Each structure stands twice: as C-alpha cells, then as structure tokens.
Amino acid sequence: MRGIVFDADHTLIDFNADAVNAYERLCARCGARADGTGFLAAAYRKWEEHGLHRVDTERVLRGFHEIYREYVADLFSLASQEEPALSGREGEYIGLLSEEGKPLGASLETVARLSERYPIFVATNGLSAMQRGRLRAFAPYVRELFISEELGCIKPDAAFFSAMIARTGIPAGELLMVGDSYASDIVGGRAAGMRTCLLGAAGGESGADMTISRIEELLERL
Numbered sequence: 001m002r003g004i005v006f007d008a009d010h011t012l013i014d015f016n017a018d019a020v021n022a023y024e025r026l027c028a029r030c031g032a033r034a035d036g037t038g039f040l041a042a043a044y045r046k047w048e049e050h051g052l053h054r055v056d057t058e059r060v061l062r063g064f065h066e067i068y069r070e071y072v073a074d075l076f077s078l079a080s081q082e083e084p085a086l087s088g089r090e091g092e093y094i095g096l097l098s099e100e101g102k103p104l105g106a107s108l109e110t111v112a113r114l115s116e117r118y119p120i121f122v123a124t125n126g127l128s129a130m131q132r133g134r135l136r137a138f139a140p141y142v143r144e145l146f147i148s149e150e151l152g153c154i155k156p157d158a159a160f161f162s163a164m165i166a167r168t169g170i171p172a173g174e175l176l177m178v179g180d181s182y183a184s185d186i187v188g189g190r191a192a193g194m195r196t197c198l199l200g201a202a203g204g205e206s207g208a209d210m211t212i213s214r215i216e217e218l219l220e221r222l
C-alpha cells in the first residue's frame, strides 16, 4: 500500500458537533433560542427528504451541490417558523460551519502518525469553502484534499474516483479508501480498484476489504 484516502464527515470530523456548534453560535448572534438537538434532528430529516442520502441515483449524482443548497435553505425556513430571527440566515450558518471542524475521536493523532508512513489524501462530498475550513487542522498532514464541488462530481461516481486517483499519482490498487459510508466510500472505492476500509461497521459482511470500529485501529493493521 502506498497511500491512504480518508472520507471526512463521520470519519475524520464530527458532523453532529459541528452542525450543533455552528447553529448555536448563529442563534447567539441573532438572539434566537438555541435547540441544537432539535436542529440536528431536523437536519437529518431534511437530508433524507431531499434524497441526499441516495448517492446512487442520477438525480443526486448530477445535482448534489444544488440540492445541498436547497436543503440548507429548506432547513432554515423550517427553523425560522419557530425562531423568525433565523430567517434567511443559511448563508451565515454555512460560514459558521466552515469555522468548525471537530476531529472525531483519535482521528487527528491517527492521521498525523500515518502521515509519517504514507501520503494522506481526503475525499469528501460537500461545498468547497465549508470542507476546506472544517479540515484545516488536518492540513499539515494531508497532501491533497479532493472536494466534490471542486471536482464537479461526487463519490461514488467513477468520474470522482478516476480524477482523484490520477492526481494522487498512485495506482488505484495501492490506495486504501477509508470511510464510514458503504454507498459512497466502499462502493466507489471498490469500483475504482482501490482497497477499502469501512469504519464503524457493526460486524458481519461489510463488503470492504477491512472493517474497523475505531480509526486508530489502522495504526496496528497497516
């Protein structure tokens, strides 16, 4: 193995903590009552309603970033029904979210140590400024960040993986794709000929070459 590609959300960084923190900071700023837990639940519900979890559909493969912006706007129109001060503030929320980036578990230490042995890359579906901001703590250890909005395609699209693999300069079979999403990280990585590692699987057949429950297990298994 000659390189490792990590997914970002729920693998390296804590989406739930970041969303709640950004939302609570926004509420504090505009004097709204902050219910971070309710906001997070609504965020997941709206994510599904907008079909963003269906990365295997043409609609999401082609329109992910547009749908993503519609989803955030919809989430805020819902939130502003209870807290009118939040109306139209989704752009501000996205800005605050880009300042977050809580490492998940021991991810930062693990990536730092692995970077002494392998080139490290990150592959993430999301908005460019937001993901670059949230991943800044990892920047010293990461050779290149591959963000779907910049590549113009998302995981698990073959176009995303082939563009990324070409830019790493490492043959696909020598790269390990590590992520928590079977549909994006494992399906996409396998189809591209990469080795795959599923994080957080509850045992059983994962379809990945390797399954881990905590990211630091990579330090012993690689």
Ligand SMILES: [Mg+2]
Pocket: 007, 008, 009, 010, 011, 179, 180, 181
């Ligand atoms: Mg993920």
